[in-house]
Amino acid sequence: MSRLDSRAIFDAAAGRFGDAVYDFQPGVPKDGPRDSCFKVKPDKVRDLMTFLRDDSALRFDFLQSLTGVDWPKLNVLQSVYHLYSYSHRHEICVKADSPRDKPVVPSVVSVWKTADWLEREQFDLLGIVYDGHPDLRRILMPDDWVGYPLRKDYKEAKEYRGMPTSRPSPLDLLLVYDKAHKTDVMQ
């Protein structure tokens, strides 16, 4: 067991993938990532992850978490992978920026089986398409739901299958009723 610091992990990845990995940021206490991270070009995600899992000095055997983040101003849908190694007890965060109009990232189900549900979740809520996923369909929302609820420009439909998604406050209705009948509670 030999723990590597995040810079060494990035250097190992850069040694193999060159310019496809970039923008290493060490963890900072303020205004920036608190955990060290680097970015990878989306088309290289699966190759990089396979390398990170299999390289004997890195051995990232656990995909802790996969999160999608929507950045409309940057026109980016970001997949954030948090990796941890049980063998070496080190961790790293890898981010893959895909364009909002074509958010396609290779699936890493073949690398970690747990990615199966994690990718489905991000597909469901943010509409990031994980290319090569064996069973990419909605998981939390109903299958016929329209839109991706965690995107920043998401507008909830007025109703779903005839069920309204919002309702006026009953007190508002009472006020309308009172006005119509001109009753004054104070009298």
Place this chain on the structure above:
Amino acid sequence: MSELIFASETGEEMTLNMGPQHPSTHGVIRFIVKTDGEIMSEAVPDVGYLHRAIESIAEKCTYEGFMPYTDRVDYVAAMTANHVWAAAVEKLGGLEVPPRGHYLRVISDELSRIGSHCIALGAMAMDIGAITPFPYCLREREYVNDLIEELCGARLTYNYHRVGGVGWDLTDKWVDKVLRFCDHFEPVIEEFNRLITYNEVFIKRLANLAAIPGADAISWGLVGANLRASGVKFDVRADIPYSLYDRILPKIGWDTPVGKGEMGAVGDSWDRFWVRVEEWRWSVKIIREALEQIKETPKGEFWIHPKKLKPKGDATARVEAARGDMHCYVVGDGTANAYRAHFRTGSWNAMGLIREKSKGLMVADLVALIASLDIVAPEIDR
């Protein structure tokens, strides 16, 4: 007697619906079960019935205002969900928690864990037909609920942890009660073991059932007791210490309990049961030690109120929740609300494994598998 015909010969298979309202699914989960008689070829989980869009709510309230919602992430052990959110936001905001706050977090977490395992173990025994242990467990959980109620005023959705500490301090009388509970609870574990853990019928039922090897457990992302039952010696409390666990664990001679395959294969359902029983023991020890160490911290200094909490950047936190390593990722954009928050929970990962693990199991064993993985539906759906 007519000859048995198997679907593998005729190609006939029965597709059954199990749930969403099924007593053994621990909440509202649905399975689409494909079976040939009693043997399943596959059980496909269908989740989302309890989806409350908690991550979306997180973007709409302030960091501190979101705390009560984290109770609903896992309502059987709400304390650890409080903790992971508070820890992530503190890391993001660069806040220090006073030591007394940390100790109170540890004590409340461990009480919550004991209570949660009471449900996990009692319900698991009940699901496979042993009714008696469940009321025994609920009796103990009542003590825990009473203690936590006295600490923070709530019995289920605690909302006790705060960004920057905890909500209330403990009283001396409360400490006496907790110690009395510890004295009472340790013999109860032995009683529980005599009652069910080492019961011959129970062992026969669970040994070798749905064994998950260590490498599979890691690849499927199993966490917490499920991972340790498969022989992987990893506990966030010990290996990535947070909240002063690093001061407590060495003092009590901590040794992460792992499944040994005592009754069958390593990582079978019995191991998962046994590891949770062992965690009870350690939780009691941690509580005793934390109550000892907390005496040295000044009374009343349990919370530093965060001022102008408008952090920028992103941060993660990991906490050993009752259902294992809970991971929270939070992104801040310089406003008072989170820009994005994500919880990766233990039940989510455990549930992802069921489809593959159910192949070749009997329908009744699916119930045992779900129970042994300690799945809580709201924690999956959030």
